[in-house]
Amino acid sequence: MSENVRAKAEQALALVDEVNAVVLPEPKEATAVVTLEQADPATSEEIRSRMAEIDMGDTNSIVAFGSAAQAELQEISQAMLQDVRNKDVGPAGDSLRGIVTTIRGFSISELDVRRERSFWEKLLGKAAPFAKFTARFEEVQGQIDKITDDLLKHEHTLLKDIKSLDLLYEKTLNFYDELALYIAAGEQKLKDLDENDIPAKEAEVQAAAEGDQVMKAQELRDLRAARDDLERRVHDLKLTRQVTMQSLPSIRLVQENDKSLVTKINSTLVNTVPLWETQLAQAVTIQRSAEAAAAVRDANDLTNELLTANAKNLRDSNAMIRQEMERGVFDIEAVKQANADLIGTIEDSLRIADEGKARRAAAETELKKMESDLRDTLASAKARKTGTGDNAGTAVPG
Template identity: 75%
Template sequence: MTDTTRQKAEAALKDIEDVTAVVLPEPSSALVPLEKANKKVSAEIEKRMAEIDMENTQSIIEFGSAAQAELQVISQDMLAGVRNKDVGPAGDSLRNIVTTIRGFSISEMDMRRERSWWEKLLGRMAPAAKFMARYEDVQGQIDKITDNLLGHEHTLLKDIKSLDKLYEKTLEFYDELALYISAGEAKLAELDDTIIPAKEAEVAGAPEDQGVIKAQELRDLRAARDDLERRVHDLKLTRQVTMQSLPSIRLVQENDKSLVTKINSTLVNTVPLWETQLAQAVTIQRSAEAAKAVKSATDLTNELLTANAENLQEANRMVRKEMERGVFDIEAVKSANATLIATIEESLAIADEGKAKRAAAEEELIKMEAELKETLAAATSRGTASAHNMASSVPGG
């Protein structure tokens, strides 16, 4: 909920206390006749009796209608206000808040939960990201609904005040009807007891040429009297209906008062509590994630300490072994010495073998040289003999 909405809700609390503190007066069901009324009420009844003109039928028909004029204006203003307003029921907004909060799944708060294969297949967000996105969505919905609730609250406050005025004017109309009914009954009693008997006596004592006219006046007077009686009866029925409407107005008003009180309590107390709980849920999950990160860092540190200790032990073992060794291992010296001796002996053997091969080669060379000389000498002798024979056989030689 925004700060502006919260401030407006808190500011409306005084108005709510004022309207709920209003005590509406109860209507009086008793009719006070003229002869039993006090001086002030008697004057009011006589004032309304004066509105009746028995020779004017229209005055009888309209008798008591002026009392409803102001009430009708107020009712029409309220109806005009209803037509001009375009607001939904406040109860729907309250239910929407509950639905929004309930839609905030507790399972979604577990950020450590691994995504299911179905969520991975559909490419859904990780629980942590989904949780934050869901929280932001819920917060936006709460802000929107609380703004609507604030509008309903102001509307209901206006309705309650209008109903106060309507109840007041209806009660005034109800009391006014009692005066008109008392005035009508007093007029009827006056007609029955005084005016009509006087008119009857006037008809009985009228000259013959005026008898018909006087008789017609008597009939008209009696007809007007009956009209007045019917009008008074209608006023009594109207008063009864009006008396029934007063509790209805109060019932609607009490419902509106209860609802506006509930809305204000929701805005001032419940919604901030829900937001606090949601914020705590987010903080708790963030703390869990931080603890998880700290645990991972601690585990890594412990692993590094263990690994370093093991590496140190191994390195120390190797270093100490190397430090305790001589420059040359005796086994390596023995091996090198044996190899050296074998190499020297092998060199001597190879040298002896080479010497023998060279001696044999020298003998072979001498033998080959002698053979070569013999061959060359033989070749020279054969060449000289051939040349002599060729010279002897040429003519003129």
């Protein structure tokens, strides 16, 4: 809230106290209509002056009897209605609901900068949570300033209405009392007509000559008709007075409601709105602190992770290097395996050579045997002295 608005709201406190301090008079009882005989001299004079307004020969004077009392009241009512028609702002309650809606629409959950943006937020390319929150805060602040300015206007309008209602109440109460005078005057006039004027006119009819009796009788009928019109008019005034008495509590009720609303608006402007603004500012400050703390924590976590990772890597690499350093040019297991393979190779070579020598010896023995067998067979063939044998035997060397 701007300083100007706050100053105006504090200045309005005096006006609120002023309208709340007004005590309006209570109306008299509806039956408290003082007759001419019971009235004091001043009231009797007022009643007689109103009786003088009645002209029994003029119907309009009877119809308009008591209407003058309502003229000033109508002027005030019409001025208030015109003021209502000229208003170009909504009800104050709408502004109060608007400021509540604005505050409720300010979501603190949007402050979480670590909150994972939804699929739609990513798809629509919405800003990061804190940037969005800051923009939302500025928007809400602007809305609060506008609504508080509207509330000030509503407050001044309601204060004006309350004062107008005070005046309306006073004039309505005066009209209520004025109606009592008109009712008393009308009833007194009816009493005079019933007790004096009509009996006198009846006597005139009876005493008139035969040629004038028709005219006198008509005058009597007109007088009686005018008397009945006056009686109906007085009855209407009594009903109007009763309705007027009922309207007084209604005016008071509207006033009380307006006063309560003015008090609520002023309390909202002076106390609630600054408290809201303080809480919103604290929310932003707290979030900024939380954001900074989160950044520091992330840096510390990263440092710890680096220290732990480097220590582990150093241990692993040192173990590997030391193992390589402590190894010989050749591993003893590799030399042992190579020596065993070499011995096996030599033994295989000797075995294979021995086996080859034995096979060759066996083959030579077998060849000699086959050669001996062949020679013996040929020799046997020569002994038979056949041509076939001779040919076969001479084919083999001796």
